[in-house]
Amino acid sequence: xxxxxxxxxxxxxxxxxxxxxxxxxxxxxxxxxxxxxxxxxxxxxxxxxxxxxxxxxxxxxxxxxxxxxxxxxxxxxxxxxxxxxxxxxxxxxxxxxxxxxxxxxxxxxxxxxxxxxxxxxxxxxxxxxxxxxxxxxxxxxxxxxxxxxxxxxxxxxxxxxxxxxxxxxxxxxxxxxxxxxxxxxxxxxxxxxxxxxxxxxxxxxxxxxxxxxxxxxxxxxxxxxxxxxxxxxxxxxxxxxxxxxxxxxxxxxxxxxxxxxxxxxxxxxxxxxxxxxxxxxxxxxxxxxxxxxxxxxxxxxxxxxxxxxxxxxxxxxxxxxxxxxxxxxxxxxxxxxxxxxxxxxxx
Amino acid sequence: xxxxxxxxxxxxxxxxxxxxxxxxxxxxxxxxxxxxxxxxxxxxxxxxxxxxxxxxxxxxxxxxxxxxxxxxxxxxxxxxxxxxxxxxxxxxxxxxxxxxxxxxxxxxxxxxxxxxxxxxxxxxxxxxxxxxxxxxxxxxxxxxxxxxxxxxxxxxxxxxxxxxxxxxxxxxxxxxxxxxxxxxxxxxxxxxxxxxxxxxxxxxxxxxxxxxxxxxxxxxxxxxxxxxxxxxxxxxxxxxxxxxxxxxxxxxxxxxxxxxxxxxxxxxxxxxxxxxxxxxxxxxxxxxxxxxxxxxxxxxxxxxxxxxxxxxxxxxxxxxxxxxxxxxxxx
Numbered sequence: 001x002x003x004x005x006x007x008x009x010x011x012x013x014x015x016x017x018x019x020x021x022x023x024x025x026x027x028x029x030x031x032x033x034x035x036x037x038x039x040x041x042x043x044x045x046x047x048x049x050x051x052x053x054x055x056x057x058x059x060x061x062x063x064x065x066x067x068x069x070x071x072x073x074x075x076x077x078x079x080x081x082x083x084x085x086x087x088x089x090x091x092x093x094x095x096x097x098x099x100x101x102x103x104x105x106x107x108x109x110x111x112x113x114x115x116x117x118x119x120x121x122x123x124x125x126x127x128x129x130x131x132x133x134x135x136x137x138x139x140x141x142x143x144x145x146x147x148x149x150x151x152x153x154x155x156x157x158x159x160x161x162x163x164x165x166x167x168x169x170x171x172x173x174x175x176x177x178x179x180x181x182x183x184x185x186x187x188x189x190x191x192x193x194x195x196x197x198x199x200x201x202x203x204x205x206x207x208x209x210x211x212x213x214x215x216x217x218x219x220x221x222x223x224x225x226x227x228x229x230x231x232x233x234x235x236x237x238x239x240x241x242x243x244x245x246x247x248x249x250x251x252x253x254x255x256x257x258x259x260x261x262x263x264x265x266x267x268x269x270x271x272x273x274x275x276x277x278x279x280x281x282x283x284x285x286x287x288x289x290x291x292x293x294x295x296x297x298x299x300x301x302x303x304x305x306x307x308x309x310x311x312x313x314x315x316x317x318x319x320x321x322x323x324x325x326x327x328x329x330x331x332x333x334x335x336x337x338x339x340x341x342x343x344x345x346x347x
Numbered sequence: 348x349x350x351x352x353x354x355x356x357x358x359x360x361x362x363x364x365x366x367x368x369x370x371x372x373x374x375x376x377x378x379x380x381x382x383x384x385x386x387x388x389x390x391x392x393x394x395x396x397x398x399x400x401x402x403x404x405x406x407x408x409x410x411x412x413x414x415x416x417x418x419x420x421x422x423x424x425x426x427x428x429x430x431x432x433x434x435x436x437x438x439x440x441x442x443x444x445x446x447x448x449x450x451x452x453x454x455x456x457x458x459x460x461x462x463x464x465x466x467x468x469x470x471x472x473x474x475x476x477x478x479x480x481x482x483x484x485x486x487x488x489x490x491x492x493x494x495x496x497x498x499x500x501x502x503x504x505x506x507x508x509x510x511x512x513x514x515x516x517x518x519x520x521x522x523x524x525x526x527x528x529x530x531x532x533x534x535x536x537x538x539x540x541x542x543x544x545x546x547x548x549x550x551x552x553x554x555x556x557x558x559x560x561x562x563x564x565x566x567x568x569x570x571x572x573x574x575x576x577x578x579x580x581x582x583x584x585x586x587x588x589x590x591x592x593x594x595x596x597x598x599x600x601x602x603x604x605x606x607x608x609x610x611x612x613x614x615x616x617x618x619x620x621x622x623x624x625x626x627x628x629x630x631x632x633x634x635x636x637x638x639x640x641x642x643x644x645x646x647x648x649x650x651x652x653x654x655x656x657x658x659x660x661x662x663x664x665x666x667x668x669x670x671x672x673x674x675x676x677x678x
Contacts, residue, residue, distance in 0.1 A: 074552050074555055099560075102560060103558065105555065105556055105557060105558035113553060115549055118548070118549050118550070119549040119552075120553065121553070121554070121571075121572070122550070123571050123645060125647075132554070132557055133558070136557060136558050136559055136560075136563070184556075184557065187557075
């Protein structure tokens with residue numbers, strides 16, 4: 001970050017650190033398939049606060065990306081939000097028409113996509129694409145939008161923005177493309193930034209730079225960040241709070257330090273146990289036995305029952321609700337109290 | 348850019364030569380013009396004189412050498428029928444074909460882009476099914492049949508349109524409709540397919556995430572990316588229009604290059620036929636060069652230096668002002 005051009009990202013009214021920006025309550029997303037309607041996201045609730053990072057953590061296919069797309073209003077045509085509310089700064093986005101929602105995409109809510117290498121439009125210069133948000137929402141001329149684009153490029157640390165602004169996406173490296181995508185997402189100073197696996201496609205060294213950029217941008221504008229990832233280390237380093245998802249459901253939430261320090265849900269516990277720490281060479285890697293249920297075969301009762309070491313009859317019959325656990329944590333398990341005992345280590 | 352053009356011109360020379368040689372040889376298989384141009388009771392002596400005067404008694408390679416010697420001096424021979432310069436006749440007929448084919452292609456592209464994009468918005472939706480049916484039908488109907496049915500229904504039975512000729516706007520309707528349907532039908536399917544895949548690309552989601560309206564997403568982001576495959580096919584179809592013009596111009600008495608070709612074949616007017624074919628072949632080569640330039644205009648990835656082109660219609664429509672700045676930085 002060389003020179004600071006506040007105008008590019010400053011929100012209209014400054015957010016206070018820690019204030020609630022996004023509240024998702026009971027979000028349901030259904031996918032229409034030839035086999036019938038599948039519930040991809042079930043009764044998901046979480047909160048994101050200004051200047052903080054919330055991580056949505058889970059395996060591939062657990063519904064974390066789908067949740068992000070539902071919040072951003074970018075679901076594929078086959079998927080629909082069928083229940084719940086998504087309140088962003090006092091407005092329920094889920095209740096808006098697609099047309100009304102366009103006004104919020106950019107100024108209120110920015111999203112950084114997973115695949116930096118293909119997310120940019122190959123036939124337009126990055127300057128044109130960076131300037132587009134200003135053209136759409138502020139009605140700027142091409143010339144003025146280009147000036148803004150150069151400012152943004154400088155802001156996210158792209159060298160020589162004046163000459164690079166006329167280059168095409170394929171002339172940039174993966175890391176630079178991701179910077180450009182981030183610049184687009186924060187162009188209008190959104191209150192909420194969703195980062196959907198922002199570093200998955202990148203080299204490890206570049207990952208660290210990108211995460212630092214996101215952190216700096218968050219600090220600067222106090223926006224709330226929702227980080228979608230399957231990377232436990234990334235969550236530990238970057239996030240303040242975490243919501244662990246499994247088979248479309250949130251199974252545990254809380255401050256990262258507490259959740260990772262003493263997981264209450266057997267799934268969270270299993271995930272953390274599968275991290276190879278303090279293991280000698282040659283030792284077997286731990287993993288959770290079995291695989292997540294397919295979406296059309298999610299059982300009644302607890303979603304984790306087929307892989308859970310603590311499973312009892314009650315788990316097969318009744319799905320545990322997300323209940324408060326202590327002061328600022330929630331967990332969805334009938335045996336949450338016992339799951340941090342030593343029992344699980346024998347699995 | 349200049350290197351590109353030079354390379355294209357050099358590489359077109361051989362195919363052009365082959366085309367002319369082929370026409371030259373095939374035309375002579377139709378028989379001796381003497382039997383067409385002299386009275387039925389002409390004597391052997393008159394026939395021999397005619398043949399000799401037009402150099403038709405020489406072996407075919409001598410005739411070829413003569414002809415190409417002339418071509419190098421830009422002398423394409425004279426019409427047996429009128430004595431007029433063959434090149435002049437071909438050039439005079441060409442604009443009529445160009446107008447007809449150009450208007451048809453323009454209409455086909457515009458209509459196909461609208462219908463194809465509309466169909467692609469909801470794959471397998473009602474619009475998609477209707478357009479699929481229409482485009483299949485349009486692409487499969489033979490043009491000569493359509494021309495005859497058109498004349499029968501609209502010109503003879505209803506009397507709304509003239510059967511043939513070039514007088515006034517109404518004379519354009521039947522020839523254009525006849526030529527239009529096939530390119531339209533094929534292009535709708537290409538545009539639809541390219542749009543369906545383009546609309547599912549990640550950059551579409553990115554555009555939506557910026558609050559771009561559906562119209563903007565479709566026209567700016569999807570269509571521009573779908574244009575390249577459509578351009579390839581449109582190029583082929585435009586070449587096909589020249590073939591179609593032979594049939595349609597003959598049926599509707601349109602004084603274009605297609606009609607000139609047919610007439611000169613029927614009258615064994617070799618020089619005119621060769622000039623017409625050569626001109627058509629050259630125009631097809633030019634068309635192909637324009638299509639290649641069109642690609643470069645549409646997509647920076649196919650440009651030799653990856654920068655904005657110095658001149659390209661497609662790109663200049665999109666951002667005319669910014670380009671000037673860039674030309675100076677292009678090596």
